[in-house]
Amino acid sequence: MTLSPVVALLLLGVGAPLIPGITTRTKAVFAGRRGAPVWQLYADLWKLWRRGLVYSTTTTWVFRLAPVILAATTLVAAALLPLDGSTAILAFAGDAVAFVYLLALGRFVLVLASLDTGSSFEGMGASREVAFASIAEVGLFVTIAGLAIASHSLSLTLMLGGGAPQATGRVPASAVLFAVSVFGLALAECSRVPVDDPATHLELTMVHEVMVLDNSGPDLALILYSSALKLGLFAAIILAILFPGARGSAWLSLGVLLSGFVVMGVAVGVVESMIARLRLPRVALYLAGASALALFGLILELQ
């Protein structure tokens, strides 16, 4: 018996905020501190959710709608992923395209909301966000092309689920390349080091954080939650690229997904502890490098 996709989606929805907590804890361990508990983000979200809202007088309905659309599109995108290892809640031909474009809709409204405030800092963040995402999306689609050719399908359920050709137990070299590439791009998509530093205190050096300077209360909670969710999505994708297919029993699938979150959190924390963020002009090069890895994987697939 396998875990139902609905339960897997619930696990993602509930468990995703653990990932940033694990990352922070990992960084603390590297720095020789005790650090905040791993469930810190849950406490933050709960606190923010009960706080009042502050809206800049410059803003319009776009600013109020954006956090809601961001969270909704991220959740619907999650429903397109085979989170339990075998199948997604909504699976159809070409859902891989819908997945990427749903995340793009979330990004578009968040960028519009940041421009809605009329703040120069937020405009700067928005400009960087769209620039980096443009290149990252190309790399993501190279991986999608490779997985699609391998599985003869443009549906995530067949590319990453039980029907995937790499579900035979042996991990092909191309899958490793795709996984590393997606991890590299996920760091950019989720605004982590080396592209963005969520812990920075200088607005001029921020990307994602500076876009949400004016969001407060429940709106900020929705945005933080969506970021955590996005990390969870990428963790599930990398997990499925390396180990697709059902995991034997429902409890096992649950455990595998959870451990995927933990590994993702630790991996991001290790990266953030070991390297510094890149200078902004170098980011394009970094993203191109990550895309090139996927390209090598694609070439292997075409052999």
Add this chain to the structure above:
Amino acid sequence: MTLLLAGLALIFAGGLSAVIARRSAAAAMVAFQAFVVAGCALGIVAAANVLVSGTPVAMTIPASIPGGAWYFGVDALSAVFLIVILGVGAACAVFGTHDLARESRSPAIAQLAFTALVVSIAFVVTAGSVVGFLGAWEIMAISSYVLIVTHHEAADVRRAGLIYLVATHTATLALFAMFAAWAGDAPDWSFAALAAAAPGLDPRVVTAILLLALVGFGFKAGCVPFHFWLAPAHAAAPSHVSALMSGIVIKTGIYGLLRVLLLLGGAPAWWGWTVFFVGIASGILGVLWALAQHDYKRLLAYHSVENIGIILMGIGIGSLGVSHHAPVVAIVGFAGGLLHTVNHALFKSLLFLGAGSVYRATGTRNMEALGGLARRIPLTWLGFVVGAAAIIGVPPFNGFVSEWIVYQGMFAGADSGPALRMALVGLPALALIGALALACFAKVSGVIFLGTARSARGEDAREGPGAYVPILSLAAACVALGLAPAAGLALVRTAAGQLAGTPTDEMPAAVLAGATTLSLVGGVTILLVGVLWAARALASRRRAARPEVTWACGYLAVSPRMQYTASSFAAPLIATFGALSGVRTERAPAALHTRAADLVLDGAALPVWHFLHRFAVRLHAAQHGRLHVYLLYVMAALLAMLAYLALGVRP
């Protein structure tokens, strides 16, 4: 057919009524709008009838004028184009009358030219013979020239008109050559005779026909490198004309390519690959050049180059599917290209009408002088942001649906065997196009409509008259086709099957099922947005939201000029792509100017033009007005022809 002709007659009557009633502006406007909208509605009913019944209609006008009888007919391909032409035409007509009445010195002429344009485009897509096609094509070119130079007082408008005129006639010349090469051995000049002659054509002639079609129709469609007339013409024309040109007129180039493919019964693989890679180049370069613009109408014009690229990617894949006997690839590719044609017509005309509304309110096309218009013209903003979401191709808007089908066409091609593997290149390419379009529309929407005003322009901006109905109905169409992709597929399915040379059942069930599931995805997203909105309202019901000034990191003397500008917003991407983006930087002490050059216009088209001009000036020596020397020329020419015949050069 009678219904369609009656509709077209009504549309033209609208133009005539504007001329007849020109003494009374109000009467002319009402008559014009009523006639045009009624005529468009009749024509749409006629075209829809063809699609629903599945039987093409045709009529013949017996005539002995060159080329023999005139044929007109509506098949599935014509019907798809007719529906879009008349629908968008009606919206543009309603929007434009108010501007023309206020700004133009001779609104009646412009109205007449507008109706002539709409009617001639309808004839272009229904013509069944060479003479009828080229005649309608030329009327279309001339009437759009008249409309582009509506504000001919300005020098840059006249220049844009001239560039357009040269480009469109170069295209027409290529089409003359194409039909001449083709019809040489055909019994008459009807399309049916051309189709019958196609299998017997020399392969070299077919190569020539396909290349000339690519040049002739490529100029009209505005794909790279024939796009250079587009940006100046779209910027110079009144907005509702830009909307019609970008939404409809350039699509006649796509129609022409598809009609030629249909008559030839397919094209060799090299042509499919050429179209596909021209599509990729147009898509990426178009959006990159759009990013560099400060003039929002030029920006939208470059996005037409981009979207024509996406359409050509679909058509290229469809053509490759035909030449490699992969019917599924062919039908999905053509369906994607056709549906994107329909969708682009809807969202691009919506965006241009929105741009027209901004221009009405502010009187400037420079977006760096704008800002904060969302508060002043909220309806235009709503329409514009729907159009922006549609053009960047995010669900649940119509642009996503056609891009999604093009993706599937490219993947189906790559998956069908090693011969079409290269189609995989299209996946990351289309992703790049989409992501850059997102950046560009975040820029233009944000800088024009959001934040605070950067100058005094638009401080008393109001929504102009006649804007509500066209903008809202086009926006509704974009949302409806995005939420019900099955409807869009039903619209183009027959025509795609016709082009693929297969029954429509070849449309893969997976694509059809996916289209239905996409409705569910859109519905769930909207539902979830509603639920989260309600949850947030519940969470903050005790405390009203507190108004504050925007956080400026503690700085208090904030001015609107500190906002990010369009140039700074695009700077990281422009820097990434370097010289390819066409941005030229000029530095002066304490000043820095950037200028977005058109690489093809400034780099190739104008140098060629100047060379031809210098050459022509030298020929002046032979043209001096002395009659007896002219008679000598005539004699010499006659003698040369006689010698040619006498020497028996002709086989």
